Amino acid sequence: MAQPQRLTVEPPTQVTVKRGEEFSHKLTISIQPGFHVNSNKPRDEFLIPLQLTWSPGPLIAESVSYPQPEDIKVGADTLSVFTGKVVLVTKFRAGNQASALPSSLTGKLHYQACNNQMCFRPVTVDVRLPVVIQ
Amino acid sequence: MNLRRRRSLAFPLALATLLALTSACNKTTSTRAEAQSQSKPTGERKPAPDFTLQDANGNSLKLSDLRGKVVVLNFWATWCGPCALEIPWFIEFEQQYKSKGLEIVGISMDEDGWKAIKPYVAAKKVNYRVVLGNDAVGTLYGGVDSLPTTFIIDRQGRLAFPPHVGLPGKNEYLNEIQTLLDEKQHADSRAFIPGDLLFGSAAAAHR
Numbered sequence: 001m002a003q004p005q006r007l008t009v010e011p012p013t014q015v016t017v018k019r020g021e022e023f024s025h026k027l028t029i030s031i032q033p034g035f036h037v038n039s040n041k042p043r044d045e046f047l048i049p050l051q052l053t054w055s056p057g058p059l060i061a062e063s064v065s066y067p068q069p070e071d072i073k074v075g076a077d078t079l080s081v082f083t084g085k086v087v088l089v090t091k092f093r094a095g096n097q098a099s100a101l102p103s104s105l106t107g108k109l110h111y112q113a114c115n116n117q118m119c120f121r122p123v124t125v126d127v128r129l130p131v132v133i134q
Numbered sequence: 135m136n137l138r139r140r141r142s143l144a145f146p147l148a149l150a151t152l153l154a155l156t157s158a159c160n161k162t163t164s165t166r167a168e169a170q171s172q173s174k175p176t177g178e179r180k181p182a183p184d185f186t187l188q189d190a191n192g193n194s195l196k197l198s199d200l201r202g203k204v205v206v207l208n209f210w211a212t213w214c215g216p217c218a219l220e221i222p223w224f225i226e227f228e229q230q231y232k233s234k235g236l237e238i239v240g241i242s243m244d245e246d247g248w249k250a251i252k253p254y255v256a257a258k259k260v261n262y263r264v265v266l267g268n269d270a271v272g273t274l275y276g277g278v279d280s281l282p283t284t285f286i287i288d289r290q291g292r293l294a295f296p297p298h299v300g301l302p303g304k305n306e307y308l309n310e311i312q313t314l315l316d317e318k319q320h321a322d323s324r325a326f327i328p329g330d331l332l333f334g335s336a337a338a339a340h341r
Binding site: 120 | 215301
């Protein structure tokens with residue numbers, strides 16, 4: 001089912017790195033006021049975590065760091081969530097054999113948004129990071 | 135002249151007294167009364183769209199087979215926090231009102247199907263029927279863009295109240311259920327309504 005966006009991803013700007021170099025990349029997402037998404041570690045095992053994954057490509061994603069979540073009360077439950085502006089930091093390493101041609105790395109951001117009254121279906125957003133290897 | 139003036143004052147005074155009394159009475163019965171006032175007049179209720187879905191054991195549940203019962207049709211999912219809050223209410227309603235003609239039906243909209251639903255239903259000790267939904271059934275009920283979304287259906291298979299989109303209060307459900315269970319004495323009137331009109335299309339339901 002088509003649904004309005006409750007989360008937007010700031011399109012990543014191009015990164016230029018040397019072969020073998022390590023660097024951190026920040027992906028900024030904005031959650032609409034009044035809504036929340038589950039954190040990367042929800043308290044309830046049945047809830048769907050926010051998750052950023054990167055496909056293999058010219059960069060190797062070594063780790064993704066999520067900010068400190070906040071706790072909110074919904075009814076009797078305490079939920080671990082993100083609201084507002086959230087920055088996800090990925091530690092990348094450029095492959096030693098990576099091509100010098102401009103390319104891009106693709107990622108997927110999976111989330112599930114709610115407000116205090118209702119929830120919306122899980123959504124996966126494609127993320128594209130333009131890369132230039134020197 | 136004085137008599138006429140006294141009469142002209144007497145009417146507003148009586149009206150004010152009546153309104154005050156009515157208001158006082160409403161304070162004690164407001165929630166139930168609200169449910170009764172919000173229920174659509176029986177003649178204006180639209181048929182709940184019919185469907186057939188399967189439960190975890192592969193048994194089919196056809197909505198129109200539940201005619202004669204008050205049905206709470208709850209669209210939910212395992213990943214839906216507000217849905218989890220109302221599940222204990224439905225468990226309680228099932229225990230309390232099943233013998234009086236209530237049937238709770240949970241339609242799970244989990245994309246992962248029974249793999250996700252079975253452990254959840256076991257963990258929450260769900261005691262009412264749960265079936266696996268799909269977009270086609272969601273579309274029949276107006277799209278079901280958010281969860282929970284719940285429809286309360288009368289004994290004649292008609293949508294008796296506006297749908298609950300999101301989490302309502304427990305008493306809202308309770309009052310609506312009790313209102314429809316109390317309509318039992320009129321249930322025989324369903325014999326006069328052709329079956330194919332009772333469970334019709336989505337267009338009919340939402341017209």
